[in-house]
Amino acid sequence: MKKKYVHSAFSLILLALLMCTTLTCHAGNRTSKYGDDAFYFEALKALENKDKGKASSLLKKSVKNGSPMVARLSAEELVEISSGREKLYAAESLYKTYGDRKSLGVYAEALFENNSFAQLLDLTKDMEDEDDDVTLYRMMALLETDSESFSDSFHRWCTTTPYSARHHTVFGLIQEATDNDSIFSSPAARLRESVYTRDWGTAAKMVSTVCSDNQNIRPQILSDAGKAFLYGSKDYEKNAAYLSTLEKDASPDSKFFLAFYRGRLLDKTETSNTQASQAFLTAMENAQSPEQFDNALWYYLNTALKDSIASALFELSIYRSQWNDPAYFDDFLDTLSLRLITKHLWQEYYNTAILIDGYASNEATAKFSYVAGSLIENKFLTPKTFSAKQAYTTLYSRALNSETNIYHKFLAAEKLGLTKDEVLQNLETLHIDENFTRDEEAEHVLEGYVDFEIPSRVYPFWNEHSTSISMETTHKASRYLQVCGADDPSYFTLSLRIASRKAHSSEGPVSEDIMSLAFPRDFQPEVKKWCTEYKIDEYLAYALIRSESFFDPQVTSWAGATGLTQLMAPTAGDIAAKLKVKDYDLTDINTNLQFGIYYLSELSRRLDGNKLQAVFSYNAGIGRIRQLLKTAKIEFEKNSIPEDIFLEALPIQETRDYGRKIVGASAMYAMLYYDKDPSEIIKDFMEN
Numbered sequence: 091m092k093k094k095y096v097h098s099a100f101s102l103i104l105l106a107l108l109m110c111t112t113l114t115c116h117a118g119n120r121t122s123k124y125g126d127d128a129f130y131f132e133a134l135k136a137l138e139n140k141d142k143g144k145a146s147s148l149l150k151k152s153v154k155n156g157s158p159m160v161a162r163l164s165a166e167e168l169v170e171i172s173s174g175r176e177k178l179y180a181a182e183s184l185y186k187t188y189g190d191r192k193s194l195g196v197y198a199e200a201l202f203e204n205n206s207f208a209q210l211l212d213l214t215k216d217m218e219d220e221d222d223d224v225t226l227y228r229m230m231a232l233l234e235t236d237s238e239s240f241s242d243s244f245h246r247w248c249t250t251t252p253y254s255a256r257h258h259t260v261f262g263l264i265q266e267a268t269d270n271d272s273i274f275s276s277p278a279a280r281l282r283e284s285v286y287t288r289d290w291g292t293a294a295k296m297v298s299t300v301c302s303d304n305q306n307i308r309p310q311i312l313s314d315a316g317k318a319f320l321y322g323s324k325d326y327e328k329n330a331a332y333l334s335t336l337e338k339d340a341s342p343d344s345k346f347f348l349a350f351y352r353g354r355l356l357d358k359t360e361t362s363n364t365q366a367s368q369a370f371l372t373a374m375e376n377a378q379s380p381e382q383f384d385n386a387l388w389y390y391l392n393t394a395l396k397d398s399i400a401s402a403l404f405e406l407s408i409y410r411s412q413w414n415d416p417a418y419f420d421d422f423l424d425t426l427s428l429r430l431i432t433k434h435l436w437q438e439y440y441n442t443a444i445l446i447d448g449y450a451s452n453e454a455t456a457k458f459s460y461v462a463g464s465l466i467e468n469k470f471l472t473p474k475t476f477s478a479k480q481a482y483t484t485l486y487s488r489a490l491n492s493e494t495n496i497y498h499k500f501l502a503a504e505k506l507g508l509t510k511d512e513v514l515q516n517l518e519t520l521h522i523d524e525n526f527t528r529d530e531e532a533e534h535v536l537e538g539y540v541d542f543e544i545p546s547r548v549y550p551f552w553n554e555h556s557t558s559i560s561m562e563t564t565h566k567a568s569r570y571l572q573v574c575g576a577d578d579p580s581y582f583t584l585s586l587r588i589a590s591r592k593a594h595s596s597e598g599p600v601s602e603d604i605m606s607l608a609f610p611r612d613f614q615p616e617v618k619k620w621c622t623e624y625k626i627d628e629y630l631a632y633a634l635i636r637s638e639s640f641f642d643p644q645v646t647s648w649a650g651a652t653g654l655t656q657l658m659a660p661t662a663g664d665i666a667a668k669l670k671v672k673d674y675d676l677t678d679i680n681t682n683l684q685f686g687i688y689y690l691s692e693l694s695r696r697l698d699g700n701k702l703q704a705v706f707s708y709n710a711g712i713g714r715i716r717q718l719l720k721t722a723k724i725e726f727e728k729n730s731i732p733e734d735i736f737l738e739a740l741p742i743q744e745t746r747d748y749g750r751k752i753v754g755a756s757a758m759y760a761m762l763y764y765d766k767d768p769s770e771i772i773k774d775f776m777e778n
Contacts, residue, residue, distance in 0.1 A: 126155035131542035195223030248279035290322030316351025330355040349373040380414035410449040417451040436471035456498040460489035497754035504769040518599035526597035529558035549584040624691035633755035652676040655686020
């Protein structure tokens, strides 16, 4: 990544023209490159043109003559576009050719649709042990034929496999029957259905009845019973005591869930920390998988933190080496970091940074290392063993060299005085996947979707095979979708998702092409116009759009924020009044960008040009940020608090994360497209 990232308007036009002429193959080249596999891609094009007959003919040729992966995809597509007896024949052929569980599920669906229930049941005999389409259609066939074995079969399926949408589908069919109680009366299955639909109160009332039958003392049911008690009842101590009575004779896999949810219930009481901790220890002792162990340990450490910081640090020193997935504990360490900072336990913060190094995730290690270094450099803390400069330089270097997000890398690089080229070189290895194995067949198919211009297939296929698609082919797919975004902006987002994931987990140094696609500048005319109008740096606007919406103009958050800059309706109304705009649509790209960039400029103006506080205010509200800043100044006994420390002291996790994303992305955009040193951007954000 030695090349300079300076893009003039002229060079961008040339790039666009080049992409339009090189992304896809000409018809003759496609035929020579793909051979008989071209039948499959041409069939998909025929389907786009609603020529089902031509598509069917081409797919049959591809099934017969295509390469292994393409032949199977063609066979599956042939089933998908067929109906009636033709679909049944295609599904039967698929199953006879491949004979695996997936193809059997397709065949079972076709048999059910053609009312071939007896054949379906005979074919799926003794196949009720998995949550897949095979078992789904078997259950539906048993129900449809009023089979005497349905009740026992469905009960067994519901109580031995993870309860999913498939179980819910069959349960819905039972409920539609007028005599559903005579068809099915399993309390355990009804409990699981209530938990699935989040009818917690009903589920909680059923637990004692279900668990009075020893045959129901099994992991799947006990997990749901624990959830029902946790969310459907306030009798935490009583319900915890009940679960305890079931532990004595339970098997280890059942005892895990009984102890785990007993701990969760006791933790809710706020007065039984010791008992809750003991329950989590019992769960850890009976964990049947690394995931279960980490889950119980996470709650154990959080219970210790509720007791005291000292207790949490003691337990951390014991159990940090037993983490199976260090990243699972990132939010615990984030809470611990906040507590240490707000309590001004500077020495303990430094000790924790040293304690977790080599055990915590790269993300957590980088954060603790950087913050500890900043505390030393800003004279909140004096190291006992090393000189201050030696200590904070070592800590900044540790943060820089962790395979972590770009925020802490950029901050550490600025502190260490790295040049732009040195930063770029460091960013090439965000995370190297040393276990990467290339799947040339999958890459061949993905390139076919691009070369034959079938954008709707690109992202789903890449997503399914992402761990085995090379950076070169990933770049081709992502770049193609970005070009398609000119006609359908939803492809901008999919292009970004592909490139971003590859940049964070690649088989080798990240290419400049992938990095640019991971930080795109979509909607350039509108962004440039409103940034010029409202005096906002373009790199900051792009960082905001990327962080808020991933360049999806239609996205709406759970809270109701809309569009590229994720504006809430009341905020948009205030902005419209100030701009004297009467009628507006927040999903309109130009309007949303105008409103969002204007709002950011107003926040910056009201905060005397402080960019970082403006970013915080965009997320959490200016009144709240001003109050938090005022409180922090009192608590820190300083008139001025370093912005990097203020970020870590914010009590709102979402806003802390948001600030890191915006700062990191701004520095990246400024470096990639505006020929700026990232250290310059970091200093600009961190001035107060």
